[in-house]
Amino acid sequence: MELNAHRLEELEGLSLDKACDYMELHCEKHMVGCIDWPAVASYQPICAFAIAYGAKHIYVAFTTTGQDLRAINTANLSAVSQDSCVEFFMQVPGSKEYWNFEFNCIGAVNASHRETRPCPVRLNDEQIESIERYSSVGYEPFAERGGLHTWRLAVAIPFALIGIGPDTPYIMGNFYKCADKTAHPHYLSWAPIHMEKPNFHCPEFFGRINLL
Numbered sequence: 001m002e003l004n005a006h007r008l009e010e011l012e013g014l015s016l017d018k019a020c021d022y023m024e025l026h027c028e029k030h031m032v033g034c035i036d037w038p039a040v041a042s043y044q045p046i047c048a049f050a051i052a053y054g055a056k057h058i059y060v061a062f063t064t065t066g067q068d069l070r071a072i073n074t075a076n077l078s079a080v081s082q083d084s085c086v087e088f089f090m091q092v093p094g095s096k097e098y099w100n101f102e103f104n105c106i107g108a109v110n111a112s113h114r115e116t117r118p119c120p121v122r123l124n125d126e127q128i129e130s131i132e133r134y135s136s137v138g139y140e141p142f143a144e145r146g147g148l149h150t151w152r153l154a155v156a157i158p159f160a161l162i163g164i165g166p167d168t169p170y171i172m173g174n175f176y177k178c179a180d181k182t183a184h185p186h187y188l189s190w191a192p193i194h195m196e197k198p199n200f201h202c203p204e205f206f207g208r209i210n211l212l
Helices: 009-013 016-026 125-129
Strands: 002-007 046-053 057-071 085-091 098-104 109-114 120-122 132-135 142-158 170-178 187-189 207-211
Touching: 009 016, 009 057, 016 046, 016 057, 016 132, 016 142, 057 085, 057 170, 085 142, 098 142, 109 125
Parallel strands: 002 046, 002 207
Antiparallel strands: 046 057, 057 142, 085 098, 085 170, 098 109, 109 120, 132 142, 170 187, 170 207
């Protein structure tokens, strides 16, 4: 899998909600549509994302429509994957480490970098605070809401946090949608994953993201 992320300097001058709107109009959309473990969870919400970058940040904007909406976890490094959640994992070429950025629908963050899943180096509060977030459903927690919901989540991840700059030619990565504890659990990816059991921590299946 391969996609192109374009440099859009105008994003750096916008609030993140406006940047999300701008990306909706000007960026190519990609589907988070691979049901990698249908025997475990076959439900498939509609989830798309756009990715771009500026001088200081990588921008990712997700749009999701699906059954149920849950936002119980609020603390940094909490189990946001139990809620309505979108995720961006990435790896700098030549590095043994990869980064996982996980966000529930109200923007709570679980993030770390690691070489293998059992050995995370978790981000501290200051590092997490540097990640800008915009949620279309607000930032207050709520119990699961049934029915059909559409929501957007946009994030701006500083290049300084991940140790690269805007002149990096490409990164490797994947994009995910999950919701472990909802009435319709699911595990979706952009680039397909060929593992027996649900596991997003597998950089060997990352796709290429060209920074143009």
